Amino acid sequence: MKVGVIVFPGSNCDRDMFHVLRDVFHFDTQYFWHEKGLPKNIDAVILPGGFSYGDRLRAGAIAAHSPIIHDIQKISEKGIPVLGVCNGFQILVESGLLPGVLLKNNSLNFMCKWTSLIVKNNETPFTSQLKINQKIPIPIANGEGRYYVDEDTLKSLKKNNQIVFKYAEVVNGSTDKIAGVCNENGNVVGMMPHPERAVESEINPIDNKPSSKIFESLLNNMGVYQ
Amino acid sequence: MSLEPQELSYLKSKIGREPSSTELQIVAAEWSEHCSYKSSKKHLKMLPMTGPLVISEKGYDSGVLDVGGGYVITAHIESHNHPSAIEPYGGAATGVGGVIRDILSAGTRPIAIFDGLRFGNIEKDKHARWLFKNAVSGIADYGNCLGIPTIGGEVEFDDCYSNYALVDVAALGFGKKENLIKNHANKGDLLILMGGPTGRDGIGGSQFASDLLESEDRSAVQIPDPFIEKLIIEAILEARNHKLINALKDLGGGGLSCAVSETADSLGIGIEMDVEKVHTKEKGMNPEEIMISESQERMLVITNKQKLKKLQVICKKYNIICSVIGRVTSGNKMHVKKGKKTFADISTEIVANAKLLDRPSKIPTYLKNIQKEKKIATIPNISKTLMKLFSSPNIASKIWIYSQFDHEVGIRTVIKPGQDASVLRLDNGKFLSAKIDGNPKHCFINPREGAIGCFEEACRNVICTGAKPIGMLDHLQFGNPQDPEIFWTFLETLKGLTDFANYFQIPCIGGKVSLYNETSKGPIKPTPLIGVLGLIEKNPQISQKVEPGDCLVIIGTTKNELGGSEYYEYIHKFIGGNCPKVDFSESKKNMKTVLELINKKYLKVVHDCAKGGLAIAASEICMTNQIGCNISLDKVPHKTQEPERVLFSESHSRYLLVLKQKNLSKVKSIMKKNKVSFGVIGKFSGKKIQFNKEKKSLADVSVDKAEKIWLNSLREMVLVG
Numbered sequence: 024m025k026v027g028v029i030v031f032p033g034s035n036c037d038r039d040m041f042h043v044l045r046d047v048f049h050f051d052t053q054y055f056w057h058e059k060g061l062p063k064n065i066d067a068v069i070l071p072g073g074f075s076y077g078d079r080l081r082a083g084a085i086a087a088h089s090p091i092i093h094d095i096q097k098i099s100e101k102g103i104p105v106l107g108v109c110n111g112f113q114i115l116v117e118s119g120l121l122p123g124v125l126l127k128n129n130s131l132n133f134m135c136k137w138t139s140l141i142v143k144n145n146e147t148p149f150t151s152q153l154k155i156n157q158k159i160p161i162p163i164a165n166g167e168g169r170y171y172v173d174e175d176t177l178k179s180l181k182k183n184n185q186i187v188f189k190y191a192e193v194v195n196g197s198t199d200k201i202a203g204v205c206n207e208n209g210n211v212v213g214m215m216p217h218p219e220r221a222v223e224s225e226i227n228p229i230d231n232k233p234s235s236k237i238f239e240s241l242l243n244n245m246g247v248y249q
Numbered sequence: 250m251s252l253e254p255q256e257l258s259y260l261k262s263k264i265g266r267e268p269s270s271t272e273l274q275i276v277a278a279e280w281s282e283h284c285s286y287k288s289s290k291k292h293l294k295m296l297p298m299t300g301p302l303v304i305s306e307k308g309y310d311s312g313v314l315d316v317g318g319g320y321v322i323t324a325h326i327e328s329h330n331h332p333s334a335i336e337p338y339g340g341a342a343t344g345v346g347g348v349i350r351d352i353l354s355a356g357t358r359p360i361a362i363f364d365g366l367r368f369g370n371i372e373k374d375k376h377a378r379w380l381f382k383n384a385v386s387g388i389a390d391y392g393n394c395l396g397i398p399t400i401g402g403e404v405e406f407d408d409c410y411s412n413y414a415l416v417d418v419a420a421l422g423f424g425k426k427e428n429l430i431k432n433h434a435n436k437g438d439l440l441i442l443m444g445g446p447t448g449r450d451g452i453g454g455s456q457f458a459s460d461l462l463e464s465e466d467r468s469a470v471q472i473p474d475p476f477i478e479k480l481i482i483e484a485i486l487e488a489r490n491h492k493l494i495n496a497l498k499d500l501g502g503g504g505l506s507c508a509v510s511e512t513a514d515s516l517g518i519g520i521e522m523d524v525e526k527v528h529t530k531e532k533g534m535n536p537e538e539i540m541i542s543e544s545q546e547r548m549l550v551i552t553n554k555q556k557l558k559k560l561q562v563i564c565k566k567y568n569i570i571c572s573v574i575g576r577v578t579s580g581n582k583m584h585v586k587k588g589k590k591t592f593a594d595i596s597t598e599i600v601a602n603a604k605l606l607d608r609p610s611k612i613p614t615y616l617k618n619i620q621k622e623k624k625i626a627t628i629p630n631i632s633k634t635l636m637k638l639f640s641s642p643n644i645a646s647k648i649w650i651y652s653q654f655d656h657e658v659g660i661r662t663v664i665k666p667g668q669d670a671s672v673l674r675l676d677n678g679k680f681l682s683a684k685i686d687g688n689p690k691h692c693f694i695n696p697r698e699g700a701i702g703c704f705e706e707a708c709r710n711v712i713c714t715g716a717k718p719i720g721m722l723d724h725l726q727f728g729n730p731q732d733p734e735i736f737w738t739f740l741e742t743l744k745g746l747t748d749f750a751n752y753f754q755i756p757c758i759g760g761k762v763s764l765y766n767e768t769s770k771g772p773i774k775p776t777p778l779i780g781v782l783g784l785i786e787k788n789p790q791i792s793q794k795v796e797p798g799d800c801l802v803i804i805g806t807t808k809n810e811l812g813g814s815e816y817y818e819y820i821h822k823f824i825g826g827n828c829p830k831v832d833f834s835e836s837k838k839n840m841k842t843v844l845e846l847i848n849k850k851y852l853k854v855v856h857d858c859a860k861g862g863l864a865i866a867a868s869e870i871c872m873t874n875q876i877g878c879n880i881s882l883d884k885v886p887h888k889t890q891e892p893e894r895v896l897f898s899e900s901h902s903r904y905l906l907v908l909k910q911k912n913l914s915k916v917k918s919i920m921k922k923n924k925v926s927f928g929v930i931g932k933f934s935g936k937k938i939q940f941n942k943e944k945k946s947l948a949d950v951s952v953d954k955a956e957k958i959w960l961n962s963l964r965e966m967v968l969v970g
Contacts, residue, residue, distance in 0.1 A: 032567065033479055035396020039660045056566070072658075074394040077476025133389050135655045164655040166393070220657045225674055228665070228791075 024066045024245045026050045029095070029111075031057045031086040036072035036109065036219065043219040044069070048238045050245075057089040066245050067104040067148070068095055070111025072164070072217060082125060082167040083113030092118045104148035104241060105211045109165055112203070112213030121204055121213045122180065123172040129196035133166040137229065139191035140202055140216060144184050147209045148244040152236040158191060159237075160229035161216040168215045170197040170204070183207050188214055252277050256604065263599045271585060271592035274537040276600055278503040279510055282764050285603035288730040289762040292740060295747045300756035302719055308432040308515035310351035310499055311422065312758025314720050316784060318677030321429060323422035325351040326685075326722040326780055327501075328763045332471065333387075333416040337380045341387030341416045342473035343545050348420045349397065350499035350548060353482055356430035356489045357422030360659055361673060362392045363685045364402040364418050365724070365778045369411035371642055371966055377406070380414045382967050387473070388418070389653040394475035395482065399654035400662055400671040400683075406642045407689055413768045417724050419685055419780045423675060428489055432496040434518050434551045440575035441557075442505075443484070443564065445477045445546040448530030452542055477546040480567040485548060493560045496551035506540045506600070508549045509583055514601035521584040522575025524592070536585060536592040551577065613734035619694050619825045620812060626821075628893060631940070631948040634820055635864060638897075639955055640962040641819045644861050649964035663789055669713035669857050672789045680785035682716035685778055688860075690813035691899070693774035695828035696738040697745035699813070700777045704749045705831045705901050707781035709857040712840050713904065715790035715847040716783025721750060723760040723779055728772025730764045738775045739764075746777070752833050755781070793853040795874035795907050801931035802916065804839050805903030807863060809889035815861045816897035829900050835925075836902040842923040843904050849919070851912045858903035864896040864940065864948070866905050867931070871938045872956040880931035882942040892942045907933070 026044055030037045037054065045052040055061060061068065075086035099105050099120060107115040115121045128134055140159040145151055172180065177198060180186050188203035203214030221227050221234035252260065252273070260268055260276055268276065282288060299305070304313040304321060311325035329344030345362060352359045366384060369377035392399045397420070450472045488494050496516060498508045505527070513520045524539045552560055557573070564571040578584070583600065585593040628634050638644050651666040663680060664672035670684035686707040692699030708718045723746055728735045750757055766773045811817050812826030846852050858866040863885065871878050887895045908916055913929065920927045938955060940947040
C-alpha cells in the first residue's frame with residue numbers, strides 16, 4: 024500500500040511530509056514529480072506545502088495546471104484519499120477539486136505561529152480517529168491562507184458537512200474561521216496548517232498526539248477505498 | 250568605478266602591458282574592497298581558524314565543522330548594506346540568496362537563516378521605518394519561498410544608521426561529510442553557468458559597495474527571484490548526489506569576473522571562456538557587462554564531458570538553463586573571448602590577488618573622554634522607566650518580525666525564535682544551537698571591549714540552551730577604512746575578538762568585512778556582528794513553565810557598567826560612560842557552571858542578562874511565563890550602589906536561572922564548588938513584577954500590562970508610527 028507525495032517546482036514541505044509518512048508512521052511512501060503519472064495501485068496522495076512556481080499569479084494557480092493534476096482528479100473520483108496541506112490546499116482549490124479560494128491574510132503579512140484547530144468532521148479518511156470538537160495544537164505558515172467562500176457556498180458546506188477544521192481563534196480572517204474543508208465525498212481534504220510539523224514531540228512544544236491522529240486515521244483507512 | 254592610479258600602475262607592471270578595457274573592468278571588480286579584502290586581509294589572519302572540528306577545503310565560500318556521525322555543518326555570513334539602504338526589499342532578499350548559495354557551494358543543504366538588521370530611529374524617522382519594514386518583507390519573501398527556516402536574528406535601532414541600513418544574513422547548511430564537494434578540475438573539463446540569465450542588473454555592485462553611498466545607483470542593486478534559487482538548490486543537490494560536480498562556485502559580488510578568477514586561482518588552472526555562450530536577459534550586452542554583472546541565482550559548475558549529459562537532464566527537469574561557457578586549460582590564465590575575438594587574457598593569480606594594503610591607524614579623538622561617567626539624575630519613578638524600556642524598539646519583543654518568517658519548515662526547529670538561541674535537531678541525534686549578536690552602542694564607546702562583549706553574549710545565548718560553543722562567524726562593519734581613526738577601531742575590534750577566540754578555543758570558521766558604511770552624517774558606529782554555533786550532545790535546555798514558588802537565581806557580578814546601555818541612551822539620552830568589560834576567567838567559570846547545572850537537569854529556565862540589564866531579563870521571564878516575581882536587589886552580587894545601576898547595568902557573564910525550590914540546595918552547592926558569584930534573588934508568584942531594596946519597593950508593574958506593551962509596541966510603531 025502506497026502513499027504518494029507530489030512534488031511541484033517550488034514545493035518545500037515535500038521532504039518533511041515524506042519523513043513523517045515514512046519514518047514516523049511507516050507508510051510505504053514515494054515521491055511523484057508533477058510531470059509524472061500516478062500508478063494504478065496508489066492508496067493515497069498528499070500535496071505538500073511550499074511555493075509552487077514561486078506563488079506567481081496566485082498561490083497554487085500554475086501548479087493546478089500540472090499534468091499530474093489530471094491523475095489526481097481521476098483517483099479522487101474513485102474515492103481515494105487526497106490531502107492538500109498549505110500550498111497543497113491552495114492547489115486543490117485552484118484546480119477545482121475543493122470549493123472556495125485562499126486570499127491574502129488580513130494582516131497582509133506572512134504568518135508563522137502555533138495555533139489550535141477544532142475538528143468539525145471526523146468522517147474523512149484523515150480525521151476518522153479524531154473526536155468532534157477535539158483541539159489540535161498545530162503551526163500555520165502562510166501568506167495567502169485566508170479561506171473565503173460566499174454565503175451560499177458556506178451554507179452548502181455546512182449542509183454537506185464539508186467543514187473539516189476550524190481555528191479556535193481568529194487567525195487570519197477566514198470565513199467562519201475555516202481552516203480546512205473537504206469535497207462532497209469527503210475523500211479530498213485541504214487544510215492550511217501543517218500537521219507534518221506537529222507530530223513529533225521534539226519539535227511540538229504543546230502536544231503531538233492530536234495531530235498524529237490525522238496520519239493514524241489515514242493508516243487505518245489505507246486500502247479501504249481501492 | 251575604476252582602479253586607483255597606483256593600482257593601475259601596479260597592474261601594468263604585473264602584466265607588462267596596457268590592460269584591455271575588459272581586463273580593466275574584471276580587475277576593478279575583483280580588486281574592489283568588497284571582493285579583495287585589500288584593507289583587512291593582512292590583519293584577519295590573526296584570528297584562529299583551525300580546530301579539531303574544522304574541515305578546510307580549497308575554494309569554499311563557507312566554513313565547515315565536523316559534528317560527528319559522518320555529518321558536517323557549514324556556515325557563512327554576508328551583508329547587503331549598500332543595496333538595502335537604497336532598495337530594502339530587493340537588497341535584503343538578494344542578501345539571503347547570496348549567502349544561501351555560499352552554503353550550497355560546499356554541497357550542503359541550507360537548513361537555517363539568521364538575520365541581523367540595523368536601522369535609524371524608527372520612532373521618529375519615517376524613512377527608517379520604511380527601510381525596516383521592507384527589509385523584513387524581503388527576507389521573509391525570499392527565505393519562506395526557499396523553504397529554509399529563518400530561526401533567529403537581532404535588530405537594533407540607532408541614530409548612526411539614519412538613511413542607511415545594515416542587513417546581515419547568516420546561513421547554516423547540513424550534510425554528509427562524504428557529500429562535500431571537493432573542488433578539483435582537469436584540463437579539458439567544462440565550465441558551466443547554471444541558473445538565471447545574466448542581465449544589466451547589479452552591474453558593478455561590488456565596487457558600488459566599496460564606495461561611499463553618495464548616490465542612489467539603483468542599477469547596481471540586484472533583482473531577487475527566490476523561485477529560481479529554489480530550483481537551483483534542488484538541481485545542484487541532485488547533481489551532487491550523482492557526483493556530477495567537480496567544482497562549484499557561487500556567483501556573488503564581482504559576478505563572473507570574481508567566480509572565474511577565484512576558482513581558477515584556487516585550483517591552479519586556466520580557464521578559457523566565451524561570453525557569447527552566456528545566456529543573457531537582453532541582447533547587446535558587451536563583454537565587460539557580462540563579466541561584472543551581479544545578476545542573482547547563478548552558479549558556476551566545473552564538470553567533464555561524460556557527466557555533462559546527466560547534468561543537462563537534471564537542469565531540464567527543473568527548467569534551469571545551463572550553458573557551457575568555457576573549458577579548463579593548462580596554465581593559469583583567464584582567457585575571455587567573444588566568438589573568436591579575445592577581450593581579456595590575464596593571469597588569474599594577478600586578478601584574484603589584489604595588492605594588500607597597510608592602512609594607517611590612529612586612536613580616534615572622540616574616545617578620549619567618552620568613558621567619563623556623567624552624574625545621572627535619580628529617576629523618581631522606576632516603574633514608569635521600566636514600562637518605557639519595554640516599549641523601546643531595541644528591547645520590545647521582536648515577534649512582529651519573526652512571525653513573518655517561516656521558522657518551522659524543515660521540521661528541525663526544537664527551540665524557536667524569541668528565546669536566547671535557536672536550536673535545530675540534526676540527523677546524528679545531536680542538536681545545533683546558534684545565535685548572532687551585535688552591540689554598536691557598546692562598540693562605539695570601547696571598540697575592543699564592545700566586540701568581546703558581542704562574542705561573549707552570543708556564547709552566553711548558546712550556553713543557555715545547553716550547548717558548548719564550537720565555532721564563530723564574524724562580520725565586521727565599519728566606515729571608510731582610509732580614515733586612520735576608523736581603521737583603528739577595526740583593528741581593535743579584531744584584536745579583541747582574537748583574544749577571546751584564543752582564550753576560549755573557539756575557531757573563526759567564516760566571516761566578512763564590510764567597509765565604507767557611511768551616511769551623509771558620517772560613519773556608522775563600529776558594528777561587528779558575531780555568530781556563535783554550539784553543539785548539544787544529548788538534551789537541549791527547553792524552558793519549562795515557571796510556577797509559583799520557583800526561585801530566581803543570578804550568576805555573575807553586576808558592575809557599574811552602563812556605558813552604551815539602553816538605560817543611558819534611551820532614558821537619559823547620554824552616550825558615554827563605562828563600557829561593560831568581559832572578565833575572561835569569570836566568563837569561563839560561569840559558562841561551565843551553567844552548563845553543569847543544565848546537564849544535571851536542575852533548571853527550568855536559563856536566560857541571559859543583556860540589553861536593559863537585570864531588570865529587563867527578569868521581566869522577560871515573567872512576561873513569557875505570565876507570572877509575577879518579587880526580586881530583592883540586596884542579594885544581587887554587585888559592585889555598584891545606586892539601585893538604578895544594579896537594575897540596568899549591562900555587565901556581561903550574567904545568567905538568570907529559574908529552578909524549583911527543592912533543587913536550590915543542590916544548585917547552591919555546585920555554584921559554591923565552582924566559586925561563581927551568585928545570589929538567590931527572587932521568588933515567583935502572583936501577577937506583579939516587583940523590585941525591592943532593603944525592603945523598600947523600587948518598582949512594581951503588572952505582568953499583563955508590561956507584556957502587552959512589550960509584545961505590541963514594535964508592530965504598532967511600524968504600522969501606526
